[in-house]
Amino acid sequence: MKRRDFLKFVAAIAAGAVGGYLLTRPRIRKADVVVVGGGLAGSTIVKNLKGLDVVVIERGEYYVVGPAKEDIVLGLAQPGEYATRFEKYIRGEAFAVDPGNRLVYTTAGVFQYRYLVLAPGIRLAYEDVSIEPGAKYVNIYDDSNVLSNIGALRNARGRVVIAHPGLPYRCTSAPYEMAFLIKWLNPQAEISVVSGVKEIPAEFVHQISGLGDKVASLMEERGIGFIGGHEVVEVRANELVLDDGDVVKYDSLVWTPPHRGWPWLVEAGLAREGEFGYIRVDDNMRALGWDDIYAVGDVVWHVVKTGWAAFYEALVASAKILEDMGLEAKPPGFLYSEDAVRLTPQEAVRGAKAWWPIYGDILWRNIYGPSRENAEAKYQWMNAMKKIILEAQSLL
């Protein structure tokens, strides 16, 4: 059944008459705050709304810390160090929202909210790329792929290609960090990064990481190749086809398809297809046009898709919800993000910035390193990300 048909179906059930039979209304669970997605953004909301009636709908079984996915496929960490099960969230997948009636439809039932927080992250658009059966690749953005490739790249040799899509995609520096770490593990490997970035959406030109030039010169210094401005259109066994017809051969491939938002959010009128299904928000992180629907984290229409940004966006949203309910709240006053790119586990460069409002100007930015302290800061953040998920669940 299509989502639209399902909505009509549910409306009919609620009206009490389908096919001439009187049916009971489906049980609708009510909550002050319904959060869709228990990742970093959703869990930060839970932590900041302690004491309220909050339910979290989460479709996954476990959470794996974003950057640690690299460590797992490189054999530098075991999944248990940076992954945890979702124990306290309601296991289910949201597939429709009826904003007019404040309802969310999920595979775990129907929920009515006073405030809805959308935090489902990004969708991996595998359907946009032709994949030859038998083609083997590691996708550091896909939990199940990562968990079936534990340590797979520890001994990556020969031609190693790391290909990422155009903007927006999550944590833009992750593919480059993978290149440096593989080079450090296997200096003989012939590594190149294929970037699908052709252009930066005009409103985000000023948001792009200031780390780019530094990373480019470090890549050159370490003999890592770069092919820019070409999307992968076909993944074959041992070769990639780019959108200009060029073929790139590989022995090991790290690849991810385009990152997109969610069709069910477009259907609900909360996201636009022209913005790839991501949600445009106001300065309080509310979906434009709605004062009771918030969006935080990677699902937001923005090129900065990091755990740091997700964390700060969730602080802004939760403060507004508290304020709206007449409770004490302290919004952060700016958004913040940083990228720390490890060159080795002991050395990293780091770019940090603060901006405000969400589609506004950069207030401050800086670049640090390479240094040991930056690598340590990265591991601290990786541990903190896991802790946020654990602490949020302990409150429910």
Ligand SMILES: Cc1cc2nc3c(=O)[nH]c(=O)nc-3n(C[C@H](O)[C@H](O)[C@H](O)COP(=O)(O)OP(=O)(O)OC[C@H]3O[C@@H](n4cnc5c(N)ncnc54)[C@H](O)[C@@H]3O)c2cc1C
């Ligand atoms: C390889 C890699 C490296 C990274 N490196 C860094 C880094 O160094 N620093 C940094 O700050 N960030 C980094 N990130 C980015 C960071 O992990 C994300 O930006 C952050 O997790 C975004 O949080 P989120 O809550 O928006 O999305 P997620 O953490 O992805 O959470 C979304 C959750 O929603 C659930 N969900 C999806 N759809 C539904 C649905 N319909 N119904 C119910 N649940 C749903 C998902 O199962 C998921 O648990 C990295 C990410 C990756 C993949």
